[in-house]
Amino acid sequence: MSSCALACTVQGNFRTGPLTWTAPDSSATGLGTPPKAKNRTVTALSISPNPAATGGTATLHFDLRQAGLVRVSVQDLAGAERAVVLQQTHLAAGAQQLPLPLQQLPPGLYLVLTQSRGEREHVRLEVR
Structure with missing residues (x-):
């Protein structure tokens, strides 16, 4: 699994804090593919x-x-x-x-x- 964290500050009705993304598996091609999309x-x-x-x-x-x-x-x-x-x-x-x-x-x-x-x-x- 690969992951990255970006600092995120949004004002208004949104939370502030880190934004974390994790690829679904190591064979993902960049952004990952939802499992259902393959079928x-x-x-x-x-x-x-x-x-x-x-x-x-x-x-x-x-x-x-x-x-x-x-x-x-x-x-x-x-x-x-x-x-x-x-x-x-x-x-x-x-x-x-x-x-x-x-x-x-x-x-x-x-x-x-x-x-x-x-x-x-x-x-x-x-x-x-």
Whole structure:
């Protein structure tokens, strides 16, 4: 295990004192990887183009490590669901590409959520 300590003084409603960080194991690559991240069902989540044009279409790219039911939705930053792109559909394992129609989304920031096997992953989408 590796660790480092940094002096930290923050005013306001925060505590002052040392900040200590410890790597989870010696094989960590700098910042460490949460154990759950190694076993995610949905990985390599990205959108292109991003930002995307209002009224256009973007493409959601991701890798599915195991075949299974997948749901994809778009939420605004307040957490309201704005669109369902894919409704609990069985997808094969491997690289996936889904079109994201943007006709119903006004300019703004959104989260595109993927749900599979009880896990949720998201990627930010900017519509201009």
